[in-house]
Amino acid sequence: MANNSLTKIFSQTEDTRLATPGINWAMLIFLIISIVGLGLGASSFIVGHEAVYNNTREVPWGLIIATYAFWAITSTGLCIYAAISHLFGGTRMAIVSNRMVWMSIICIMAAFATIGVEIASPHTMIIYNILSPNLTSNIWWMGTLYGIAVGCMILEFFGLIKGFARFAVVFGTIAAIAEVFANSCLGGVFATLPAKPFWYGGQLPIYFLTAAFLSGAAATILFNYLAYKIRGVEMSAAVKSAMHSAGKAMTLVLILYSVATFWRLIMFFVGGTELGRIAAEALITGPLSFFFWFLEIGIGLLIPMILIIIFRLQNVAIMATAGFLILVGQFFARYNMVAAGLLVPGTPGWDNAPTYLDYVPSLIEWAVIVGSIAVVCLGFLIGERVFGKIFDQKEHH
Amino acid sequence: MDIKNLEKEQNEGIESLPSDERRKFLQMGLAVTGVFLGGTLLSLTSVSTAKGRNADPAIPADGQYPYTKHYGMIMRQNHCVGCEKCMDACVETNNVQIGHGAWRTTIQERLTPLDSGREKREFRPILCNQCNRPPCVRVCPTKATYKDPETGIIVMDDKKCIGCKTCMAACPYNARYYSHAKHAIDKCNFCIDTLLAAGEKQTACVTSCPAHVRVFGDLKDTSSEIYKLLHKPDNKIWVIRPDCGALPNVFYMNA
Ligand code: SF4
Ligand code: SF4
Numbered sequence: 001m002a003n004n005s006l007t008k009i010f011s012q013t014e015d016t017r018l019a020t021p022g023i024n025w026a027m028l029i030f031l032i033i034s035i036v037g038l039g040l041g042a043s044s045f046i047v048g049h050e051a052v053y054n055n056t057r058e059v060p061w062g063l064i065i066a067t068y069a070f071w072a073i074t075s076t077g078l079c080i081y082a083a084i085s086h087l088f089g090g091t092r093m094a095i096v097s098n099r100m101v102w103m104s105i106i107c108i109m110a111a112f113a114t115i116g117v118e119i120a121s122p123h124t125m126i127i128y129n130i131l132s133p134n135l136t137s138n139i140w141w142m143g144t145l146y147g148i149a150v151g152c153m154i155l156e157f158f159g160l161i162k163g164f165a166r167f168a169v170v171f172g173t174i175a176a177i178a179e180v181f182a183n184s185c186l187g188g189v190f191a192t193l194p195a196k197p198f199w200y201g202g203q204l205p206i207y208f209l210t211a212a213f214l215s216g217a218a219a220t221i222l223f224n225y226l227a228y229k230i231r232g233v234e235m236s237a238a239v240k241s242a243m244h245s246a247g248k249a250m251t252l253v254l255i256l257y258s259v260a261t262f263w264r265l266i267m268f269f270v271g272g273t274e275l276g277r278i279a280a281e282a283l284i285t286g287p288l289s290f291f292f293w294f295l296e297i298g299i300g301l302l303i304p305m306i307l308i309i310i311f312r313l314q315n316v317a318i319m320a321t322a323g324f325l326i327l328v329g330q331f332f333a334r335y336n337m338v339a340a341g342l343l344v345p346g347t348p349g350w351d352n353a354p355t356y357l358d359y360v361p362s363l364i365e366w367a368v369i370v371g372s373i374a375v376v377c378l379g380f381l382i383g384e385r386v387f388g389k390i391f392d393q394k395e396h397h
Numbered sequence: 398m399d400i401k402n403l404e405k406e407q408n409e410g411i412e413s414l415p416s417d418e419r420r421k422f423l424q425m426g427l428a429v430t431g432v433f434l435g436g437t438l439l440s441l442t443s444v445s446t447a448k449g450r451n452a453d454p455a456i457p458a459d460g461q462y463p464y465t466k467h468y469g470m471i472m473r474q475n476h477c478v479g480c481e482k483c484m485d486a487c488v489e490t491n492n493v494q495i496g497h498g499a500w501r502t503t504i505q506e507r508l509t510p511l512d513s514g515r516e517k518r519e520f521r522p523i524l525c526n527q528c529n530r531p532p533c534v535r536v537c538p539t540k541a542t543y544k545d546p547e548t549g550i551i552v553m554d555d556k557k558c559i560g561c562k563t564c565m566a567a568c569p570y571n572a573r574y575y576s577h578a579k580h581a582i583d584k585c586n587f588c589i590d591t592l593l594a595a596g597e598k599q600t601a602c603v604t605s606c607p608a609h610v611r612v613f614g615d616l617k618d619t620s621s622e623i624y625k626l627l628h629k630p631d632n633k634i635w636v637i638r639p640d641c642g643a644l645p646n647v648f649y650m651n652a
Contacts, residue, residue, distance in 0.1 A: 048577035120560020128539035
């Protein structure tokens with residue numbers, strides 16, 4: 001009975017154009033990559049984190065937390081744009097907002113999968129987050145709020161499938177609010193630690209929210225572009241115009257984000273503590289300088305900016321390229337932020353500590369990251385295949 | 398902070414406090430809460446409600462400590478010869494599974510070039526500062542780490558630890574590590590579950606130190622050695638990374 005009704009729903013939402021061997025193969029490959037990648041990470045539960053990850057007591061976090069933050073932030077961005085479209089209607093992006101809701105769910109799932117192999121005892125978390133909550137803990141709020149957000153988004157998505165418009169709007173709005181607060185708490189996890197002057201301060205949470213708007217717009221363009229690419233069809237004029245709107249949002253936030261990045265770094269050189277300055281120097285001239293100048297700034301900000309200026313948002317493929325580069329840059333921006341804060345020894349001068357501690361992510365850490373990317377690719381394809389019909393609405397309700 | 402200069406400096410002591418504050422301190426007896434250090438008042442025996450390094454009225458008066466005992470430690474830093482006997486004693490007493498940076502207490506070392514071309518070698522013991530405003534406790538999502546109301550010691554409830562490692566990032570003193578054996582964070586707890594629980598009055602590191610560097614005791618007990626050292630008028634006392642506002646209960650002096 002339940003099976004029957006599911007089949008009925010799917011038959012109304014699925015896009016049979018994608019029932020091709022090529023797509024099936026791609027799904028299978030992504031499934032295998034995600035199982036292998038995340039499975040390698042999960043081996044840490046047996047052999048111990050210290051055996052597979054290169055983190056130490058001085059550098060307790062690294063690439064995996066950064067990746068978690070990246071997916072969580074992207075999810076927030078997608079969820080907010082979708083909610084704005086659904087709630088206020090009439091925005092050009094509304095036509096693709098169902099796809100954004102789905103991808104927001106997928107991105108947060110990738111985030112959960114990533115942090116699931118980073119936390120040493122995730123099963124304990126499920127029990128004691130409920131039995132022994134600490135309301136002063138940013139981690140507690142972040143986990144709880146993202147949990148609420150994903151629950152609401154799933155309900156919202158159910159509403160979208162069944163055509164319960166008001167139901168979807170209500171849960172979509174709650175989800176977006178929860179995502180904004182969760183994102184803010186994620187920033188707060190870092191921003192409230194005086195031990196790490198590079199993170200400490202009120203700017204980081206708003207910086208994270210700006211990053212969410214940037215990544216969300218970039219992801220919207222990229223996923224929509226890919227959705228048409230895999231079908232081999234042209235975007236309709238309405239979807240093109242949605243892309244144009246997303247492109248405008250992306251450009252605006254790119255400028256805001258670049259300005260924030262500039263001032264955030266300058267601050268460490270006009271005063272403040274030595275530890276903050278040393279961390280900032282890790283990006284500018286130190287061990288993270290390649291990641292910072294080439295990947296975060298060059299690939300992630302400058303080239304997209306140049307592409308936007310030259311092509312003026314007229315060409316969707318170019319915009320999708322810019323969006324992709326922005327996402328790459330954002331990924332490394334998260335890594336640089338996490339690593340720069342941790343690479344600086346807390347008591348410089350003592351223990352003949354090097355200026356920067358040694359942390360290079362292990363191959364298994366990279367495997368987890370590849371696994372999480374595969375989760376998103378797989379989720380994207382499943383969404384297009386199973387719910388493709390409701391992703392582009394001719395008319396928005 | 399340059400220790401060499403610090404040694405030469407005059408202790409500003411509580412004499413340089415405004416007279417009002419000073420009177421308050423003296424009335425408080427035990428709760429003399431600080432010395433001026435480079436213009437900053439370090440809180441010595443502050444409690445979780447203390448506002449911190451300012452001589453402000455929020456500093457609790459005597460008798461307002463929320464803990465039955467208020468354990469702390471003072472290091473006579475220049476006496477440390479770096480023999481690391483304390484580390485061995487700690488490992489043995491508390492069953493610390495060494496490897497992968499596991500320690501509850503360690504000795505830091507610093508070499509400072511001197512004008513003569515030679516180098517000055519200093520050692521500094523560190524361990525959990527059992528902070529009064531502990532960042533580790535604030536950030537823990539499941540209250541797996543908390544301040545014991547009996548002793549003021551920061552302890553672990555291993556079964557609640559999810560291994561998120563936020564407390565490790567939050568601790569200004571690098572006092573915590575993840576123990577795969579325990580499936581939880583491990584850290585110094587002033588031997589609360591080993592020696593103190595067995596009725597001992599001292600921690601393993603204290604009794605094993607041949608140079609009598611570490612002085613452990615109840616900050617509320619006016620007859621204790623730690624109390625006397627902390628409140629000796631011309632004693633220059635400092636803490637590590639006061640900027641973090643964690644209000645440590647581990648103090649340093651040169652004796
Ligand atoms: S020293 Fe570190 S572990 Fe100990 S109480 Fe302070 S913050 Fe917590
Ligand atoms: S690692 Fe354990 S003790 Fe530390 S914050 Fe996370 S749950 Fe709490």
